[in-house]
Amino acid sequence: MRLPLYLALVLMLTSCGYHLVGQGDSAVIPQGTTSASLLSEGSKLGKILLGELHQQWLQKPSLPALQSGSDKNHVVLRIEGPNEAFTPVAFDNLGLAIQYRLSVSGVLNMYQNNTSIWRSGVVSASADIFGDASALANNPTSIEAERETLVEQLRKQWAQEALARLQSGF
Numbered sequence: 760m761r762l763p764l765y766l767a768l769v770l771m772l773t774s775c776g777y778h779l780v781g782q783g784d785s786a787v788i789p790q791g792t793t794s795a796s797l798l799s800e801g802s803k804l805g806k807i808l809l810g811e812l813h814q815q816w817l818q819k820p821s822l823p824a825l826q827s828g829s830d831k832n833h834v835v836l837r838i839e840g841p842n843e844a845f846t847p848v849a850f851d852n853l854g855l856a857i858q859y860r861l862s863v864s865g866v867l868n869m870y871q872n873n874t875s876i877w878r879s880g881v882v883s884a885s886a887d888i889f890g891d892a893s894a895l896a897n898n899p900t901s902i903e904a905e906r907e908t909l910v911e912q913l914r915k916q917w918a919q920e921a922l923a924r925l926q927s928g929f
Contacts, residue, residue, distance in 0.1 A: 787877045795823045799838040811918035831877035859888045863913045867921045884916040
């Protein structure tokens with residue numbers, strides 16, 4: 760009796776569609792859209808994420824052409840509230856940080872004719888950096904080097920996840 764119930768529950772969970780994020784075909788971009796513009800807030804991080812999003816966009820042939828425009832067949836995607844955080848999340852018995860979380864987040868909004876037509880919600884990418892407290896105390900530049908490499912990867916990952924959300928409609 761329990762086995763069929765268990766199998767039904769497992770099948771329901773695997774068929775929820777969550778794994779399909781990013782597999783759609785520009786689901787939230789209105790039909791007939793011929794062009795799009797990418798914009799960002801004026802912050803340094805906003806400009807960096809805009810560059811990453813632009814590169815990712817060009818790799819997706821199903822998306823509208825990137826060009827300026829203001830007609831009814833044009834949409835504007837804007838990165839809003841970009842944020843980068845580097846925070847300690849674990850400490851040793853002396854209270855020294857031994858694990859840090861690096862995260863990049865922001866919201867992608869779509870506008871058509873100056874009206875908001877879609878909002879992604881917060882898109883974030885994060886990863887942890889681990890370190891021995893004594894080694895970090897002797898060589899703090901090691902954590903900075905790892906942080907710089909990781910932040911570049913997270914910015915690219917953020918752009919991929921933002922476009923996956925756009926294409927899936929979630």
